[in-house]
Amino acid sequence: MRRFEDEDLTGAEFRECDLSGARLVGVVMQDAEIDGLVTGLVVNGVEVMPYVEAELDRRYPVRVLLRSDDPSDLGAAWRELQGDWATTVERVRSMPEGSERQGVDGEWSMLETLRHLVFVHDSWFRRCVLGVTEPFTAYGLGPTDVMDREPELDPSAEPTLDEVLAIRARHAAQVEEWLAGVTTEQLAQTAPVPDDDRWPPYARGRTVRQCLGTVLTEEFEHHRFCVRDLDKLSRNDTAPERSS
Template sequence: MRRFDDEDLTGAEFRECDLSRARMVGVVMQDAEIDGLVTSLVVNGVEVMPYVEAELDRRHPVRLLIRSDRPADLREAWRQLRDDWATTTERVRSMPENSEHRGVDGEWSMVETLRHLVFVHDTWFRRCVLGLTEPFTAMGLGPPDVMDRKEDGLDRSARPSLDEVLAVRSRQASEIEAWLAEVTADQLTQTAPVPDDDRWPPYATGRTVRKCLGTVLDEEWAHHGFCKRDLDKLTRQHSPQG
């Protein structure tokens, strides 16, 4: 365990770090930002995550649909997520040229974000929900160790345009929509037919179909939020006062 005593961490950035069971005692934390998988966060003796989750649900009612076990709710959640991405796509087309390829603060650009969602679809839907074993879409963007596995089909050198990624996304969306139109509540509770091999994701075996689909929907919602956040920052940079 690492311990930091009387350290000045002003402006520090922790990226892809595991801070589970971290204790911060007597700290000064002003204008701080936490973005990630956070559960059971106690601040000055108060468990704050129930308040955070309730506020997120209030701001984004689609989250309630994403957590539902009813096929009709899941279909509506997918429709709303697709509509949100369509609106954001229209927005980026109206921004300065190449905005879709610009990242902010070390984050993925919009195109890179969409490429990651292509990968999410291939892994958590096609592979885990449908049980398919074919290679992943070449333009998909996954973890570094997966990108280096040539047998998985990913192309680290891929530099697709926004329209090229959107074309793949459209095909994938049609695939989910057709499946959601037929799936039953009972089918959602069944164990996902994850192929028995060493391909991504490594921790899906034993999960239900519903759980695997939930990962797809959660990723769609979360990454859309990240994308909007970064486009807001780009817009401020391009404004006369930026």
Template sequence: MRRFDDEDLTGAEFRECDLSRARMVGVVMRDTEIDGLVTNLVVNGVEVMPYVEAELDRRHPVRLLIRSDQPDDLREAWRHLRDDWATTTERVRSMPANSEHHGVDGEWSMVETLRHLVFVHDSWFRRCVLGLTEPFTALGLGPPAVMEREDELDPSAAPSLDEVLAVRVRQASEIETWLAEVTPEQLARTAPVPDDERWPPYAKGRTVRRCLGTVLDEEWAHHRFCRRDLDKLAHPIRPPHRRPRPD
């Protein structure tokens, strides 16, 4: 176990780190931002995640639909998600040229985010929900380790927004067609994940509903991140002016 005693971590950034069972004692945390899979977070003796989750549900009612086991709710959730992305696409087209290719604070740009969702669809819907073994879409963007091991994925791809959206339209049609006929019984079945070691290998044994839930969760979460970053691009925060120190 690594231990930090009396360390000044002001401005530190922890990216893709596992902080499970971390203890922070006597720390000072001001203007701190946490994004990730957070559960059982206790702050000063109070489990705060139920409050966080309740507030997110209040702000984003679509989350309640995403967690439902009823096909009608899942269909409605998908419509909300598609409408949200359509609105955000219209927004980025009205922003300065190439805004869709600009990332913020080391995060993916909007185009990169959409490329990741192309990959999510191929892996979690086509492979896990439908049981297909077809190649991944070349412009899809997965985690670095996946980009290295899956030959069909092209790490050098640099598609335009319209090129990625064209793929997204085809993928959306697949989900909508499937959702239109799905039943609760089908959702409860074990997902027909192909018996190989391709991504995602840990999906075996999960239900169809759970695999679909990953697709919907990713759509919602990454839309939130994308909208957050477009806000920052539209209204950049300038660093405070510092008066020169006297000699």
């Protein structure tokens, strides 16, 4: 166990770190921000996550639908998420040229985020929910180690927003059609993950509902992150000006 004592960590950033079981005792934490998978967080003796989760449900009612096992609820959630993305696409088109390629605070840009969701669809929906072994879409964007191991993925690709949106539209229609016919019993079945060494290898043994849940959660969370960063771009006016 690493122990930090009498350390000045002002302005420190912890990215992709596992802080499970961490204890912060006698600390000063002003204007701090935590964003991630947080459960059982106790602050000054109070377990705060139930309050956080309730507030997130109030702000984003779609989260309640995302937790449902009813196919009609999941279909409604999917349509709402796609509507939210459509609104955000129109927003970025109204911003200075190149805004979709601008990252904030080391995070993915909007275009990179959409490319990641292409990869999520290929891996968690097509492979895990449908059980197909079609190649990954070249424009998909995954973690660095996955980009290195999956030959179809092209790390050097520079697609336009419209090119990625065309792929996203096809993927969205595929999910919509599947949700229209799936049953609760089918959702509870073990996912038909292909028996090979392709990504994601740890999906075997999960249910169809769990794999679909990954797709839905990724769609929701990455949209939330994207809106957050577009807000920052708008406030800071850091996006490049449109050329005449």
